[in-house]
Amino acid sequence: MSGYIYVHVWPILDKERPFRALVAEACRDLDVMAQLAGARIAGEPVWTVSDDFHLVCRAPARPLDPDEGVEDRIETPDVTVAPPRIAIEKVEQIRALARRGHSINAIAAAVGVRWKTAARYARGVAA
Numbered sequence: 001m002s003g004y005i006y007v008h009v010w011p012i013l014d015k016e017r018p019f020r021a022l023v024a025e026a027c028r029d030l031d032v033m034a035q036l037a038g039a040r041i042a043g044e045p046v047w048t049v050s051d052d053f054h055l056v057c058r059a060p061a062r063p064l065d066p067d068e069g070v071e072d073r074i075e076t077p078d079v080t081v082a083p084p085r086i087a088i089e090k091v092e093q094i095r096a097l098a099r100r101g102h103s104i105n106a107i108a109a110a111v112g113v114r115w116k117t118a119a120r121y122a123r124g125v126a127a
Helices: 019-036 088-099 104-111 113-121
Strands: 004-011 040-041 046-049 054-061
Touching: 004 019, 004 040, 004 088, 019 040, 019 046, 019 054, 019 104, 088 113, 104 113
Parallel strands: none
Antiparallel strands: 004 054, 040 054, 046 054
16 A cells, blocks of 8 residues: 555534435545545555544545546556455446446445456446
8 A cells, every 4th residue: 555544524414314324425425536636546445434413434545646637536446356246236237337437436335346346347347
């Protein structure tokens, strides 16, 4: 890993919403927010809720190359570990969300799988 950690904090406005729903919503924006901050998410995020009701994301990251084009900044990570065995329904959910253009982080949160698993099954799906 790069040694960089990207941290982003969202206020929790509805304290009745389930943690998983908060994470799924935040995941939709995570890649873009990191990109705007000059970073690229490079690993699985860790989600927590702070004592003052903020959703906190900490994720391994890499700084963006300043010469890199905006359209090239978000990429599917290379995954080289053996694929985990997951239900076919989850694989289809991952692929459907990938076809709709959701980020890997959002897919992982919505389906309930690890970031690497979502990346593995979303790779190569045309958006």
